[in-house]
Amino acid sequence: METQSDSRPTWTFLTNHARVLSLIARDPDIRLRDVAAACQLTERSVQGIVADLESAGYLTHTREGRRNRYRILPGTELRHPAEAGRTVEALLRLLETDLTRTPSA
Template identity: 65%
Template sequence: MGDEGLPHGSWTFLTSHARVLLALARDPEVRLREVAETCVLTERTVQAIVADLEQGGYLTRVREGRRNHYRITPGAKFRHPAEAGRDIAGLLALFADDPHASHRKRHRP
């Protein structure tokens, strides 16, 4: 899975890492399977991205019962030199509300 089905070519403004981080910020208890569907990625790719984000200090994964809970690291900074010194919090705030959430139904045990 990738960016197939996107209008006007295959590039997007946000990376897969940004999309996954935003999905986890919106719903810290979301299943990675659901993140994969939302981000149009494979579950394996999402797992690798979450590992990258954890290793980079952007989030922590806490096991709560049978589920994972994801916590975004406050004050985490962008990695690229062009955005150096800026917190990712501004990006997360910009995309905090999911315009598709009202159209999506989730079943959680």
């Protein structure tokens, strides 16, 4: 929905699941508290998203002391039929693309 004072669209290109996955891929030791802050979500929401991603086979975690360390499973295929055959690795590469760099010769 849009308000009178803010005419910017309210939709975004990425889902919260994609944002969380991307942040974890960049920093496997990231705290869910920090993921929540970066994504503007509650910690509880992020915990649910991480649980979804784990149960779907996109990532795993191991306990190291008092912290979790996450591991992305890059070969896992995306679930939607429109992305059939594409992997998490391809999605994360796409999100990390720097369009300001010049292509290599």
